[in-house]
Amino acid sequence: MMRFLRLLRFLYLAPCVLLSNLAFAEASKPNIVLIMVDDMGYGDPKCYNASSQIPTPNFDTLAREGMRFTDAHAPGPLCHLSRYGLLTGRYPFRADVKKWPRQAVIEPGQATLATMLRDAGYTTAMVGKWHLGFNENGYDAPLPGGPIDCGFDRFFGIRASTDIPPYFYIRDDRAVEPPTATIEDHYTEGWSPIQGEFWRAGGIAPNLELQDVLPRFTEEACEVIQSQDKTSSASPFFLYLAFPAPHTPWLPAEPFVGKSKAGLYGDFMVMVDAMIGRVLTTLEQQGFKQDTLVIVTSDNGPVWYEADRNRLGHDSVAGLRGMKADAWEGGHRMPFIVRWPGKIEPGAVSSQLICFTDVLATLAELLDLKLADQAGPDSFSFLHSLMGKDNQDARQSIAMQTGSGLWTVRLGDWKLISGLGSGGFSKPSRVPPTDDGPQGQLYHLSADPAETNNLYRQYPEKVAELEQELNRLRTSEVTREIE
Numbered sequence: 001m002m003r004f005l006r007l008l009r010f011l012y013l014a015p016c017v018l019l020s021n022l023a024f025a026e027a028s029k030p031n032i033v034l035i036m037v038d039d040m041g042y043g044d045p046k047c048y049n050a051s052s053q054i055p056t057p058n059f060d061t062l063a064r065e066g067m068r069f070t071d072a073h074a075p076g077p078l079c080h081l082s083r084y085g086l087l088t089g090r091y092p093f094r095a096d097v098k099k100w101p102r103q104a105v106i107e108p109g110q111a112t113l114a115t116m117l118r119d120a121g122y123t124t125a126m127v128g129k130w131h132l133g134f135n136e137n138g139y140d141a142p143l144p145g146g147p148i149d150c151g152f153d154r155f156f157g158i159r160a161s162t163d164i165p166p167y168f169y170i171r172d173d174r175a176v177e178p179p180t181a182t183i184e185d186h187y188t189e190g191w192s193p194i195q196g197e198f199w200r201a202g203g204i205a206p207n208l209e210l211q212d213v214l215p216r217f218t219e220e221a222c223e224v225i226q227s228q229d230k231t232s233s234a235s236p237f238f239l240y241l242a243f244p245a246p247h248t249p250w251l252p253a254e255p256f257v258g259k260s261k262a263g264l265y266g267d268f269m270v271m272v273d274a275m276i277g278r279v280l281t282t283l284e285q286q287g288f289k290q291d292t293l294v295i296v297t298s299d300n301g302p303v304w305y306e307a308d309r310n311r312l313g314h315d316s317v318a319g320l321r322g323m324k325a326d327a328w329e330g331g332h333r334m335p336f337i338v339r340w341p342g343k344i345e346p347g348a349v350s351s352q353l354i355c356f357t358d359v360l361a362t363l364a365e366l367l368d369l370k371l372a373d374q375a376g377p378d379s380f381s382f383l384h385s386l387m388g389k390d391n392q393d394a395r396q397s398i399a400m401q402t403g404s405g406l407w408t409v410r411l412g413d414w415k416l417i418s419g420l421g422s423g424g425f426s427k428p429s430r431v432p433p434t435d436d437g438p439q440g441q442l443y444h445l446s447a448d449p450a451e452t453n454n455l456y457r458q459y460p461e462k463v464a465e466l467e468q469e470l471n472r473l474r475t476s477e478v479t480r481e482i483e
Contacts, residue, residue: 165202
Protein backbone atom coordinates (compact mmCIF):
# COMPACT_ATOMS: atom_id res chain seq x y z
CA MET A 1 0.00 0.00 0.00
CA MET A 2 2.82 2.41 0.89
CA ARG A 3 4.53 1.80 -2.47
CA PHE A 4 1.18 2.31 -4.26
CA LEU A 5 0.59 5.63 -2.50
CA ARG A 6 4.13 6.73 -3.32
CA LEU A 7 3.54 5.81 -6.96
CA LEU A 8 0.33 7.86 -7.07
CA ARG A 9 2.10 10.78 -5.47
CA PHE A 10 4.99 10.47 -7.94
CA LEU A 11 2.65 10.31 -10.97
CA TYR A 12 0.82 13.38 -9.73
CA LEU A 13 4.00 15.35 -9.11
CA ALA A 14 6.28 13.80 -11.73
CA PRO A 15 5.92 16.46 -14.47
CA CYS A 16 6.72 19.24 -12.00
CA VAL A 17 9.55 17.32 -10.36
CA LEU A 18 11.07 16.29 -13.70
CA LEU A 19 10.93 19.79 -15.14
CA SER A 20 12.23 21.26 -11.89
CA ASN A 21 15.17 18.85 -11.70
CA LEU A 22 16.07 19.22 -15.37
CA ALA A 23 15.88 22.98 -15.19
CA PHE A 24 17.92 22.92 -11.99
CA ALA A 25 20.62 20.72 -13.54
CA GLU A 26 20.72 22.62 -16.83
CA ALA A 27 20.76 26.04 -15.19
CA SER A 28 23.96 25.32 -13.34
CA LYS A 29 26.45 22.49 -13.05
CA PRO A 30 28.30 23.89 -10.06
CA ASN A 31 31.88 23.40 -9.11
CA ILE A 32 32.02 21.34 -5.93
CA VAL A 33 34.49 21.83 -3.08
CA LEU A 34 34.17 19.29 -0.28
CA ILE A 35 36.31 20.10 2.76
CA MET A 36 36.63 17.48 5.48
CA VAL A 37 38.60 18.39 8.58
CA ASP A 38 39.83 15.80 11.05
CA ASP A 39 38.76 15.16 14.67
CA MET A 40 36.79 18.39 15.10
CA GLY A 41 33.94 18.43 17.60
CA TYR A 42 30.32 19.45 17.05
CA GLY A 43 30.81 22.31 19.49
CA ASP A 44 34.09 23.74 18.18
CA PRO A 45 32.71 26.18 15.55
CA LYS A 46 30.96 29.12 17.17
CA CYS A 47 28.10 28.80 14.70
CA TYR A 48 27.25 25.53 16.49
CA ASN A 49 28.19 26.58 20.01
CA ALA A 50 28.03 30.20 21.08
CA SER A 51 30.11 29.31 24.15
CA SER A 52 32.98 27.89 22.12
CA GLN A 53 36.36 29.18 23.28
CA ILE A 54 37.68 28.98 19.70
CA PRO A 55 37.17 31.82 17.19
CA THR A 56 36.04 30.34 13.86
CA PRO A 57 35.16 33.28 11.59
CA ASN A 58 35.26 31.28 8.36
CA PHE A 59 33.01 28.49 9.62
CA ASP A 60 30.66 31.16 10.90
CA THR A 61 30.66 33.04 7.59
CA LEU A 62 29.84 29.84 5.70
CA ALA A 63 26.94 29.21 8.07
CA ARG A 64 25.61 32.75 7.52
CA GLU A 65 25.90 32.35 3.76
CA GLY A 66 24.59 28.78 3.56
CA MET A 67 22.74 26.02 5.39
CA ARG A 68 23.79 24.48 8.69
CA PHE A 69 22.66 20.92 9.46
CA THR A 70 22.17 20.04 13.12
CA ASP A 71 21.60 16.28 12.79
CA ALA A 72 24.37 15.23 10.40
CA HIS A 73 26.34 12.06 11.13
CA ALA A 74 29.53 10.37 10.11
CA PRO A 75 28.87 6.75 9.05
CA GLY A 76 31.37 5.69 11.70
CA PRO A 77 33.16 7.47 14.56
CA LEU A 78 36.70 6.87 13.23
CA CYS A 79 38.69 8.37 10.36
CA HIS A 80 38.76 5.49 7.87
CA LEU A 81 35.14 4.49 8.53
CA SER A 82 33.91 8.00 7.88
CA ARG A 83 35.91 8.51 4.69
CA TYR A 84 34.84 5.22 3.19
CA GLY A 85 31.16 6.05 3.70
CA LEU A 86 31.56 9.56 2.32
CA LEU A 87 33.26 8.49 -0.92
CA THR A 88 31.24 5.35 -1.67
CA GLY A 89 27.75 5.94 -0.27
CA ARG A 90 28.08 2.58 1.52
CA TYR A 91 28.16 1.92 5.23
CA PRO A 92 31.74 1.02 6.21
CA PHE A 93 30.60 -2.15 7.95
CA ARG A 94 29.94 -3.54 4.46
CA ALA A 95 33.67 -3.50 3.67
CA ASP A 96 36.89 -4.80 5.17
CA VAL A 97 38.05 -1.36 6.26
CA LYS A 98 40.61 -2.75 8.70
CA LYS A 99 42.96 -3.69 5.86
CA TRP A 100 43.78 -0.03 5.09
CA PRO A 101 47.37 -0.07 6.51
CA ARG A 102 48.64 -2.16 3.58
CA GLN A 103 45.74 -2.70 1.17
CA ALA A 104 43.21 -0.55 -0.65
CA VAL A 105 39.77 -0.57 0.98
CA ILE A 106 37.82 0.63 -2.07
CA GLU A 107 37.53 -2.24 -4.53
CA PRO A 108 38.45 -1.88 -8.23
CA GLY A 109 35.51 -0.58 -10.25
CA GLN A 110 33.54 0.49 -7.17
CA ALA A 111 31.54 3.67 -7.71
CA THR A 112 32.70 6.73 -5.78
CA LEU A 113 31.87 10.41 -5.66
CA ALA A 114 34.88 11.03 -7.87
CA THR A 115 34.00 8.43 -10.53
CA MET A 116 30.43 9.72 -10.70
CA LEU A 117 31.51 13.33 -11.12
CA ARG A 118 34.32 12.51 -13.53
CA ASP A 119 31.86 10.60 -15.72
CA ALA A 120 29.57 13.64 -15.57
CA GLY A 121 32.29 15.84 -17.09
CA TYR A 122 34.02 17.14 -13.96
CA THR A 123 37.76 17.43 -13.51
CA THR A 124 38.47 15.79 -10.16
CA ALA A 125 41.21 16.48 -7.65
CA MET A 126 41.98 15.37 -4.13
CA VAL A 127 44.32 17.02 -1.68
CA GLY A 128 45.10 15.73 1.81
CA LYS A 129 44.59 12.67 3.97
CA TRP A 130 43.48 9.49 2.17
CA HIS A 131 43.35 6.85 4.96
CA LEU A 132 41.68 4.24 2.74
CA GLY A 133 44.78 2.27 1.88
CA PHE A 134 47.01 1.54 -1.06
CA ASN A 135 48.11 -1.84 -2.37
CA GLU A 136 51.60 -1.32 -1.03
CA ASN A 137 54.68 -2.97 -2.46
CA GLY A 138 57.37 -0.66 -1.14
CA TYR A 139 57.54 3.10 -1.34
CA ASP A 140 59.83 3.20 -4.36
CA ALA A 141 57.09 1.50 -6.41
CA PRO A 142 53.68 2.81 -7.55
CA LEU A 143 50.92 2.88 -4.93
CA PRO A 144 47.82 1.50 -6.65
CA GLY A 145 44.32 1.47 -5.24
CA GLY A 146 44.39 5.07 -4.01
CA PRO A 147 42.66 8.25 -5.20
CA ILE A 148 43.95 8.00 -8.80
CA ASP A 149 42.32 4.57 -9.12
CA CYS A 150 39.11 5.76 -7.43
CA GLY A 151 38.11 8.52 -9.86
CA PHE A 152 40.47 11.41 -9.10
CA ASP A 153 42.45 12.92 -11.96
CA ARG A 154 45.10 14.19 -9.58
CA PHE A 155 46.11 13.66 -5.97
CA PHE A 156 48.54 15.21 -3.55
CA GLY A 157 48.46 13.99 0.01
CA ILE A 158 49.46 11.51 2.68
CA ARG A 159 48.43 7.94 3.31
CA ALA A 160 46.89 8.50 6.79
CA SER A 161 47.15 10.84 9.79
CA THR A 162 50.16 12.94 10.75
CA ASP A 163 50.63 10.78 13.84
CA ILE A 164 50.69 7.44 11.94
CA PRO A 165 53.99 6.59 10.23
CA PRO A 166 55.44 6.34 7.69
CA TYR A 167 55.20 10.04 6.91
CA PHE A 168 55.65 11.07 3.27
CA TYR A 169 53.88 12.99 0.53
CA ILE A 170 52.27 11.20 -2.41
CA ARG A 171 51.78 12.78 -5.83
CA ASP A 172 49.18 10.85 -7.83
CA ASP A 173 50.33 7.25 -7.15
CA ARG A 174 54.00 7.72 -6.29
CA ALA A 175 55.86 8.81 -3.18
CA VAL A 176 57.33 12.27 -3.73
CA GLU A 177 60.21 11.23 -1.48
CA PRO A 178 60.26 7.79 0.22
CA PRO A 179 60.31 7.68 4.04
CA THR A 180 63.98 6.75 4.37
CA ALA A 181 64.66 8.80 7.53
CA THR A 182 63.24 8.10 10.99
CA ILE A 183 61.50 10.15 13.64
CA GLU A 184 61.13 9.37 17.36
CA ASP A 185 57.77 9.36 19.06
CA HIS A 186 56.72 12.57 20.78
CA TYR A 187 54.36 13.52 23.61
CA THR A 188 53.29 16.76 25.26
CA GLU A 189 53.38 17.38 28.99
CA GLY A 190 50.02 18.31 30.41
CA TRP A 191 47.98 16.32 27.90
CA SER A 192 47.00 12.68 27.61
CA PRO A 193 49.31 10.37 25.58
CA ILE A 194 47.12 10.80 22.46
CA GLN A 195 46.72 14.58 22.65
CA GLY A 196 48.95 17.59 22.20
CA GLU A 197 52.00 17.44 19.92
CA PHE A 198 51.72 13.66 19.75
CA TRP A 199 53.10 11.54 16.93
CA ARG A 200 54.35 7.97 16.67
CA ALA A 201 57.88 6.89 15.86
CA GLY A 202 58.60 5.58 12.39
CA GLY A 203 59.78 6.35 8.90
CA ILE A 204 59.61 9.86 7.49
CA ALA A 205 60.66 11.50 4.24
CA PRO A 206 63.91 13.44 4.85
CA ASN A 207 62.44 16.79 3.82
CA LEU A 208 58.98 16.48 5.38
CA GLU A 209 58.21 18.55 8.48
CA LEU A 210 54.96 17.65 10.25
CA GLN A 211 54.16 21.27 11.07
CA ASP A 212 54.27 22.10 7.35
CA VAL A 213 51.64 19.57 6.24
CA LEU A 214 48.52 21.65 6.90
CA PRO A 215 49.75 24.83 5.13
CA ARG A 216 51.21 22.73 2.30
CA PHE A 217 47.83 21.14 1.64
CA THR A 218 46.22 24.57 1.70
CA GLU A 219 48.65 25.79 -0.96
CA GLU A 220 47.99 22.71 -3.09
CA ALA A 221 44.22 23.18 -2.84
CA CYS A 222 44.49 26.82 -3.84
CA GLU A 223 46.67 25.82 -6.79
CA VAL A 224 44.01 23.32 -7.93
CA ILE A 225 41.44 26.12 -7.92
CA GLN A 226 43.76 28.56 -9.67
CA SER A 227 44.47 26.04 -12.43
CA GLN A 228 40.82 25.68 -13.43
CA ASP A 229 39.43 27.17 -16.65
CA LYS A 230 37.40 30.22 -15.66
CA THR A 231 36.06 30.72 -19.18
CA SER A 232 34.33 27.35 -19.64
CA SER A 233 31.20 26.49 -17.68
CA ALA A 234 31.24 23.12 -19.48
CA SER A 235 34.28 22.03 -17.44
CA PRO A 236 33.32 22.20 -13.76
CA PHE A 237 35.69 20.90 -11.12
CA PHE A 238 35.40 18.78 -7.99
CA LEU A 239 37.95 19.31 -5.21
CA TYR A 240 38.00 17.00 -2.21
CA LEU A 241 40.19 18.65 0.41
CA ALA A 242 40.83 16.37 3.39
CA PHE A 243 42.72 18.36 6.00
CA PRO A 244 44.59 16.16 8.56
CA ALA A 245 43.79 18.65 11.33
CA PRO A 246 42.92 19.41 14.10
CA HIS A 247 43.86 15.73 14.52
CA THR A 248 47.08 15.23 16.48
CA PRO A 249 49.79 16.37 16.44
CA TRP A 250 48.43 19.77 17.39
CA LEU A 251 50.98 22.06 15.74
CA PRO A 252 49.66 25.62 15.43
CA ALA A 253 51.98 27.97 13.54
CA GLU A 254 53.30 30.96 15.47
CA PRO A 255 50.63 33.45 14.27
CA PHE A 256 47.93 31.23 15.78
CA VAL A 257 49.49 30.47 19.16
CA GLY A 258 47.36 31.90 21.96
CA LYS A 259 44.49 32.87 19.64
CA SER A 260 41.99 30.63 21.43
CA LYS A 261 41.15 29.87 25.03
CA ALA A 262 41.26 26.13 24.45
CA GLY A 263 44.97 25.47 24.59
CA LEU A 264 46.99 23.82 21.84
CA TYR A 265 43.91 22.19 20.39
CA GLY A 266 41.99 25.43 20.17
CA ASP A 267 44.92 27.27 18.60
CA PHE A 268 45.31 24.53 16.00
CA MET A 269 41.58 24.76 15.29
CA VAL A 270 41.98 28.51 14.72
CA MET A 271 44.66 27.65 12.16
CA VAL A 272 42.36 25.13 10.46
CA ASP A 273 39.67 27.79 10.20
CA ALA A 274 42.17 30.20 8.69
CA MET A 275 43.26 27.62 6.10
CA ILE A 276 39.64 27.12 5.11
CA GLY A 277 39.42 30.88 4.79
CA ARG A 278 42.34 30.90 2.37
CA VAL A 279 40.61 28.34 0.16
CA LEU A 280 37.36 30.30 0.20
CA THR A 281 39.22 33.51 -0.62
CA THR A 282 40.91 31.81 -3.56
CA LEU A 283 37.53 30.68 -4.87
CA GLU A 284 36.30 34.26 -4.73
CA GLN A 285 39.45 35.76 -6.23
CA GLN A 286 39.27 33.33 -9.15
CA GLY A 287 35.64 34.22 -9.80
CA PHE A 288 34.22 30.86 -8.72
CA LYS A 289 32.30 31.74 -5.55
CA GLN A 290 28.86 32.11 -7.12
CA ASP A 291 29.16 28.91 -9.14
CA THR A 292 30.60 26.67 -6.42
CA LEU A 293 28.82 24.43 -3.96
CA VAL A 294 30.94 24.20 -0.82
CA ILE A 295 30.50 21.50 1.84
CA VAL A 296 32.48 21.63 5.09
CA THR A 297 32.35 18.97 7.79
CA SER A 298 34.53 16.81 10.07
CA ASP A 299 35.18 13.08 9.88
CA ASN A 300 34.40 12.27 13.54
CA GLY A 301 34.40 13.76 17.00
CA PRO A 302 37.35 15.21 18.95
CA VAL A 303 39.75 13.71 21.43
CA TRP A 304 38.58 15.90 24.29
CA TYR A 305 38.10 14.60 27.81
CA GLU A 306 35.96 15.86 30.67
CA ALA A 307 39.18 17.01 32.36
CA ASP A 308 39.92 19.23 29.35
CA ARG A 309 36.44 20.70 29.49
CA ASN A 310 36.75 21.43 33.18
CA ARG A 311 40.27 22.82 32.93
CA LEU A 312 39.79 25.06 29.87
CA GLY A 313 36.07 25.75 29.91
CA HIS A 314 35.64 24.58 26.33
CA ASP A 315 33.01 21.96 25.49
CA SER A 316 34.16 20.52 22.18
CA VAL A 317 30.90 18.56 21.72
CA ALA A 318 28.51 21.31 22.92
CA GLY A 319 26.65 19.28 25.53
CA LEU A 320 26.62 16.01 23.66
CA ARG A 321 28.07 12.91 25.27
CA GLY A 322 31.32 11.25 24.27
CA MET A 323 34.07 11.90 21.76
CA LYS A 324 35.97 10.28 18.90
CA ALA A 325 35.37 6.52 18.43
CA ASP A 326 32.31 6.52 20.71
CA ALA A 327 28.82 5.26 19.96
CA TRP A 328 27.50 8.32 21.79
CA GLU A 329 26.59 11.42 19.77
CA GLY A 330 29.86 13.23 20.43
CA GLY A 331 31.62 10.58 18.39
CA HIS A 332 29.69 10.97 15.16
CA ARG A 333 27.28 13.95 15.15
CA MET A 334 29.15 16.51 13.08
CA PRO A 335 29.01 20.11 11.95
CA PHE A 336 27.87 20.06 8.32
CA ILE A 337 27.58 23.30 6.36
CA VAL A 338 26.62 23.71 2.70
CA ARG A 339 26.91 26.97 0.75
CA TRP A 340 25.75 27.62 -2.81
CA PRO A 341 25.11 31.32 -3.41
CA GLY A 342 21.78 32.05 -5.04
CA LYS A 343 20.55 28.47 -4.61
CA ILE A 344 20.68 27.78 -0.86
CA GLU A 345 18.99 30.25 1.46
CA PRO A 346 21.57 32.15 3.54
CA GLY A 347 21.49 31.45 7.25
CA ALA A 348 19.22 28.43 6.88
CA VAL A 349 19.21 25.63 9.46
CA SER A 350 18.03 22.09 8.80
CA SER A 351 17.25 19.43 11.40
CA GLN A 352 16.96 16.74 8.72
CA LEU A 353 18.75 13.52 9.66
CA ILE A 354 21.59 12.98 7.18
CA CYS A 355 24.70 10.83 6.90
CA PHE A 356 27.91 11.42 4.93
CA THR A 357 26.88 8.51 2.70
CA ASP A 358 24.09 10.76 1.43
CA VAL A 359 26.38 13.18 -0.40
CA LEU A 360 26.58 10.77 -3.34
CA ALA A 361 22.83 10.55 -3.97
CA THR A 362 22.37 14.26 -3.30
CA LEU A 363 24.89 15.30 -5.92
CA ALA A 364 23.49 12.72 -8.33
CA GLU A 365 20.00 14.21 -8.00
CA LEU A 366 21.34 17.74 -8.26
CA LEU A 367 23.07 16.86 -11.56
CA ASP A 368 20.16 14.71 -12.79
CA LEU A 369 22.32 11.58 -12.81
CA LYS A 370 20.96 8.08 -12.30
CA LEU A 371 22.93 5.98 -9.86
CA ALA A 372 23.63 2.42 -10.90
CA ASP A 373 21.84 -0.22 -8.87
CA GLN A 374 25.02 -1.15 -6.99
CA ALA A 375 26.17 2.43 -6.41
CA GLY A 376 25.63 4.09 -3.05
CA PRO A 377 23.20 1.58 -1.52
CA ASP A 378 23.16 3.55 1.73
CA SER A 379 22.83 6.97 0.13
CA PHE A 380 19.68 9.10 0.37
CA SER A 381 19.38 12.46 -1.35
CA PHE A 382 18.84 15.50 0.88
CA LEU A 383 18.59 17.90 -2.07
CA HIS A 384 15.04 18.88 -1.14
CA SER A 385 16.25 19.83 2.33
CA LEU A 386 19.02 21.94 0.80
CA MET A 387 16.41 23.75 -1.25
CA GLY A 388 14.32 24.39 1.86
CA LYS A 389 11.53 22.00 0.86
CA ASP A 390 9.86 19.07 2.59
CA ASN A 391 11.76 15.86 1.99
CA GLN A 392 9.15 13.10 1.81
CA ASP A 393 11.71 10.41 0.99
CA ALA A 394 14.26 11.53 3.56
CA ARG A 395 16.51 9.21 5.51
CA GLN A 396 14.77 7.73 8.54
CA SER A 397 17.49 5.59 10.08
CA ILE A 398 21.26 5.17 10.39
CA ALA A 399 23.36 2.19 11.46
CA MET A 400 27.02 2.17 12.40
CA GLN A 401 29.63 0.21 14.29
CA THR A 402 32.34 1.56 16.57
CA GLY A 403 35.94 0.45 16.29
CA SER A 404 35.44 -1.89 19.27
CA GLY A 405 32.43 -3.53 17.65
CA LEU A 406 29.53 -1.85 19.46
CA TRP A 407 26.52 -1.36 17.15
CA THR A 408 24.36 1.77 17.01
CA VAL A 409 21.07 2.29 15.20
CA ARG A 410 18.99 5.43 14.96
CA LEU A 411 15.33 5.42 13.92
CA GLY A 412 13.54 8.73 14.11
CA ASP A 413 14.27 10.25 17.52
CA TRP A 414 15.16 6.89 19.06
CA LYS A 415 18.69 5.52 19.34
CA LEU A 416 19.77 2.05 20.41
CA ILE A 417 23.33 1.02 21.35
CA SER A 418 23.89 -2.74 21.40
CA GLY A 419 25.84 -2.81 24.68
CA LEU A 420 26.92 -0.76 27.66
CA GLY A 421 29.74 1.78 27.70
CA SER A 422 31.01 4.19 25.06
CA GLY A 423 32.35 1.65 22.61
CA GLY A 424 35.22 4.01 22.00
CA PHE A 425 37.73 6.31 23.71
CA SER A 426 35.52 7.47 26.60
CA LYS A 427 35.88 5.39 29.73
CA PRO A 428 34.52 2.87 30.32
CA SER A 429 34.56 1.63 26.75
CA ARG A 430 32.61 -1.55 27.54
CA VAL A 431 30.60 -2.50 30.62
CA PRO A 432 29.49 -6.10 31.21
CA PRO A 433 25.71 -6.23 31.67
CA THR A 434 24.21 -7.65 34.85
CA ASP A 435 21.31 -10.07 35.08
CA ASP A 436 19.02 -7.45 36.61
CA GLY A 437 20.20 -4.46 34.55
CA PRO A 438 19.85 -3.23 30.98
CA GLN A 439 21.66 -5.14 28.24
CA GLY A 440 22.12 -2.06 26.10
CA GLN A 441 21.30 1.63 25.84
CA LEU A 442 18.14 3.30 24.53
CA TYR A 443 17.81 7.07 24.28
CA HIS A 444 15.16 9.47 23.01
CA LEU A 445 17.38 12.12 21.48
CA SER A 446 14.91 14.96 21.05
CA ALA A 447 14.18 14.85 24.79
CA ASP A 448 17.65 13.75 25.87
CA PRO A 449 20.36 14.78 23.37
CA ALA A 450 23.06 14.29 26.03
CA GLU A 451 22.10 10.60 26.39
CA THR A 452 21.81 10.71 30.16
CA ASN A 453 18.60 8.67 30.65
CA ASN A 454 18.87 5.05 29.53
CA LEU A 455 15.33 3.86 28.69
CA TYR A 456 16.31 0.34 27.66
CA ARG A 457 14.26 -1.45 30.32
CA GLN A 458 11.30 0.93 30.20
CA TYR A 459 10.57 0.45 26.48
CA PRO A 460 11.23 -3.17 25.46
CA GLU A 461 8.96 -2.80 22.44
CA LYS A 462 11.06 0.12 21.17
CA VAL A 463 14.24 -1.89 21.75
CA ALA A 464 12.76 -4.71 19.66
CA GLU A 465 11.76 -2.28 16.90
CA LEU A 466 15.25 -0.80 16.68
CA GLU A 467 16.90 -4.22 16.83
CA GLN A 468 14.76 -5.23 13.86
CA GLU A 469 15.79 -2.10 11.96
CA LEU A 470 19.46 -2.72 12.75
CA ASN A 471 19.18 -6.29 11.51
CA ARG A 472 17.52 -5.06 8.30
CA LEU A 473 20.27 -2.53 7.64
CA ARG A 474 23.07 -4.97 8.44
CA THR A 475 21.76 -7.78 6.24
CA SER A 476 20.49 -5.75 3.28
CA GLU A 477 22.94 -4.57 0.61
CA VAL A 478 20.39 -1.99 -0.59
CA THR A 479 18.73 0.34 1.91
CA ARG A 480 17.72 3.20 -0.38
CA GLU A 481 14.79 2.53 -2.71
CA ILE A 482 16.01 1.89 -6.26
CA GLU A 483 13.72 3.55 -8.77
